Amino acid sequence: MKSPAAINKRKAYQNIGLEWLIPAVVVVLWQWFVSAGLISQRILPTPVAVVEAGIKLVRNGDLFVYIGDSSRRALLGFVIGGGIGFALAIINGLLPLFEKLTDSSIQMIRTIPHLSLIPLIIAWFGIGEQGKIFLVALGVAFPIYLNTLHGIRAVDPGLIEMGRTYGLRGFSLFRTIIFPGALPSILVGLRFALGIMWITLIVSETISANSGIGYMAMNAREFFQMDIVVLSIVIYALLGKLSDWIAKVMERSWLQWHPHYRKGK
Structure with missing residues (x-):
């Protein structure tokens, strides 16, 4: 009889195989259609x-520089925007007066498509780093704000009252009852924001860059290097998959008490 560890390991391998089955089929069909001249x-x-184009860029060192520049912008923007959205949600979720003062304004700003601000941001910041980081921060702030606020509101009032009965107040109540109860919703917002x-x-x-994966793609387009253009798209997809995988690992690690996030599922 197999041990639970062996069963869980086998199930993990099966899940990985299922996750990558469709991408593998797409790649095979893609290779076949192009090789057949269709x-x-x-x-x-x-x-x-x-892949050959990627190997060439790895050998001359450009690919890692482009990935590093893009990843730095993404992470900086995410930390800034996510931190602001999370802080506002905590304040508005715990203090109704602040929610009445700020939530309406936040919702009005949220309804503005942040990508439509690119011409204005270029006018403000030029094509430097600040504009891209500002745009990323603006994009990720709202999903984290909304999901964190929803999570705080969705915490069972009975649990909060029980915590107060046991003498929990202030930060202790938030750390013990409110934050764990809101955490599933917060992590949903995190995954949404990463996308x-x-x-x-x-x-x-x-649109405006002098380095990074997007710059690599636009520069390749000028010389009709379609292999590098497609490589850029694949890299973005893989980075997105990596981000989502990290978020799922966080869910399984932080929400082991929740029946939907237990290990092995």
């Missing part, structure tokens, strides 16, 4: 050509 390589290079982070960065880098 799709012109001038329009869509083969996966092999894309917006990369989408925002892609758009901002392809």
Whole structure:
């Protein structure tokens, strides 16, 4: 009889296989369609050509520089915007007066498509780092704000009252009852914000940049290097997948008490 550890390990491998099954099939079909001449390589290079382009960029050192520049912008914007959104949600969730004062204004700003502000941001910041970081921060702040606020509101009032009965007040009540109860919703907002982070960065880098993955793609487009253009898209997709995987690991680690996030599922 197999041990629980062996069963969980086998289940983990099966889950990984299922997650990557469709992407693998897409890659195989992509290679076949292009190799068979059904799709012109001038329009869509083969996966092999894309990998070869990536190897060349790795050898000359450019690829890691581009990935590093983009990742730095994304993380800085995420930390700034996510921190602001989280702080506002905590304040508004715990202090009704502040919610009445600020929530309406926050919702009005939220309804403005942040990518439509790119011309204005270029006028303010130029094509430097500040504009891209500001745009990413603006994009990620709202999903974290909304989901954190929703999570705080959704905490069972009975649990809060029970905590007060046991003498919990202030930060102790928040740390013991409110924050754990809101954590599932907070992590949903985190995953949502990570997706917006990369989408925002892609758009901002392809419009105005002198470094990064988006710059690599636009520079390759000028010389019709479609293999590098497609490589840029694949890298963005892989970075997005990596971010989402990190968020899922955080869910499994921090929410082991929750039946939907137990290990092995």
